[in-house]
Amino acid sequence: MRAVAPLFGRRARLRWLHLIIGGALLMPYFLVSTVLVGMASGGEQLLSSLPAQFVAFALALPMAAVTGFFALVRPLSVAAARALCGVPPALLADGPARTRQARVRAAGWYTLHLALGGIVSGITLALPPFAVTVAALPFFAGLRDTWLYGGPDALREPWALAFAPLAGLAMLVAMALVAAAAGELLARRAPALLGPTPEDRLAAAERRAADLAVRNRLARELHDSVGHALSAVTLQAGAARRVLDRDPEFVREALTAIEETTRRTVGELDSVLGLLRRDGEPDEGGEAAYGPGLDALDGLLAHCGVPVAYEREGDPGAPDNVDPAVSREAYRIVQEGLSNALRHGGGGPSPVRLLIAIRERELEIVVENPVGERPAVVRPGGGRGLRGIAERAVLLGGRTEAGPYDGGWRLTARLPLAAGRTTDGHAEEQR
Structure with a gap:
């Protein structure tokens, strides 16, 4: 046969x-x-x-x-x-x-x-x-x-x-x-x-690159939103458990913070999942569905799980001062910086210092936190927060720096005030 x-x-x-x-x-x-x-x-x-x-x-x-x-x-x-x-x-x-x-x-x-x-x-x-x-x-x-x-x-x-x-x-x-x-x-x-043909391969490569960019962006949104929420909820719940019998008022405040954090995160998660259901394409309202901007920063700071000393120069929450796309990315950068402070700060009384300043051509974000004596929580596969921060900054034409500073840790991000405007510099990932 x-x-x-x-x-x-x-x-x-x-x-x-x-x-x-x-x-x-x-x-x-x-x-x-x-x-x-x-x-x-x-x-x-x-x-x-x-x-x-x-x-x-x-x-x-x-x-x-x-x-x-x-x-x-x-x-x-x-x-x-x-x-x-x-x-x-x-x-x-x-x-x-x-x-x-x-x-x-x-x-x-x-x-x-x-x-x-x-x-x-x-x-x-x-x-x-x-x-x-x-x-x-x-x-x-x-x-x-x-x-x-x-x-x-x-x-x-x-x-x-x-x-x-x-x-x-x-x-x-x-x-x-x-x-x-x-x-x-x-x-x-x-x-x-x-x-x-070569043109077909180029078009297919461009489609794959666009799909990959959308997936990476959605992954960063999920990481920053859900990761921050879980870190805050875990630390608040742990602190409330330890003082459950001694300080009921603190427990009440911790539960309130957990409630507000989870409610905000569920809303952000629904937005991201809505994009996934639409194959990553923005809705009629534009890219706002990707998440909140700097105008929602007060709610984040009120329930982030750590005391924050917030300083600002100018009004970063005003859309006339900062491009909405830059404002959303800046919010995520601040959120991830606070998540790092939760994981590595040791829970001491020293507050996290947050500075957001509008310069002549760029938006500057500085997050400084003390490093606690207790070891940080190690996640399987290692953290990806600073990598995501660097990616966000580079895509906007900005740059980031992160590393030890005066016994603590400093994260600095400089972003153009308008999306797509490039500035000189580079992104570093050190943590």
């Missing part, structure tokens, strides 16, 4: 069918060309002239090539090649042919498919009856009298008739070989003619 699989196996049969479809698609062009050739030859009977049929076949191929330039020819050809030629789907392009190079390749494939399909279809229609008739000559005298009438006497010899069945079988095998070779040729040329 393995010996005949290349000729009569499932893949060979599907490719043969693909070629037959190509022959059927060629027929309209062939019929038009037969009319043109007949008119040029003065009305000569075309079907009785084999050379005229070859001329009509050759004339039909340029017509097919012109049709192949239509954009939708490529997706239809790709679908047929994937289903019938056995070509791996990853090697073929998706979508209509938009560029000139893609259209030329698709036209070349379409013409090759129809040319080979016309040849194989003609052989498939004409050769089997002839081969069967040749194979049956030794067994039917009347058939011999009809077919061999006027032919060489040598064909009537017993030894010649003995080879007739083998000759008929050889014709059928030769037909299968031609069909298999044509199918293999199409399968080998499919990646070159129907595969993605």
Whole structure:
């Protein structure tokens, strides 16, 4: 069975069918060309002239090539090649042919498919009856009298008739070989003619980069929002548990802070999940669904779980002073800085110092916190907060710095007042 699989196996049969479809698609062009050739030859009977049929076949191929330039020819050809030629789907392009190079390749494939399909279809229609008739000559005298009438006497010899069945079988095998070779040729040329062009690859890379950027941004939003909330809730709950019997008022305040933090975080989480349900595209209100801005900073500071000494220069919450996109990213940077203070500050009485200043061309954010003696909570896989802060700043054209400072820790971020405005500098990740 393995010996005949290349000729009569499932893949060979599907490719043969693909070629037959190509022959059927060629027929309209062939019929038009037969009319043109007949008119040029003065009305000569075309079907009785084999050379005229070859001329009509050759004339039909340029017509097919012109049709192949239509954009939708490529997706239809790709679908047929994937289903019938056995070509791996990853090697073929998706979508209509938009560029000139893609259209030329698709036209070349379409013409090759129809040319080979016309040849194989003609052989498939004409050769089997002839081969069967040749194979049956030794067994039917009347058939011999009809077919061999006027032919060489040598064909009537017993030894010649003995080879007739083998000759008929050889014709059928030769037909299968031609069909298999044509199918293999199409399968080998499919990646070159129907595969993605450099423009297709560039467009696909741009789509992947855009999707990755959206996923990374959503991941940062989830990390900063949910991570901060969990850190604050964990520390507030732990502190309340320790003084549950001694200081009910503190426990009440801690529970209130937990309630406010979780309520705010659920709202932010709903916004991010709404973007995920819309495949990461902003809604009609723009990008505001990504999260709050600096105008919501007072609520964050009131329930962040650590005392904060807040200083500001200018009014960073006003949209006329700071671009809304910058304001949202600045809010997340402050939120992550406070989360770091919760995890690493040690719970001492010293407040976290927060400075937000509007300079001439940039927004400056400084978060300073003492480092406690108790070890920080280590998360599996390590923290990604400072990496996310640096990414946010770089995407806006800003820069960040983070590291030890006077026995504590300082995080500094400088962002342009308007999104997209670049400033000199670089981002560092040290924690």
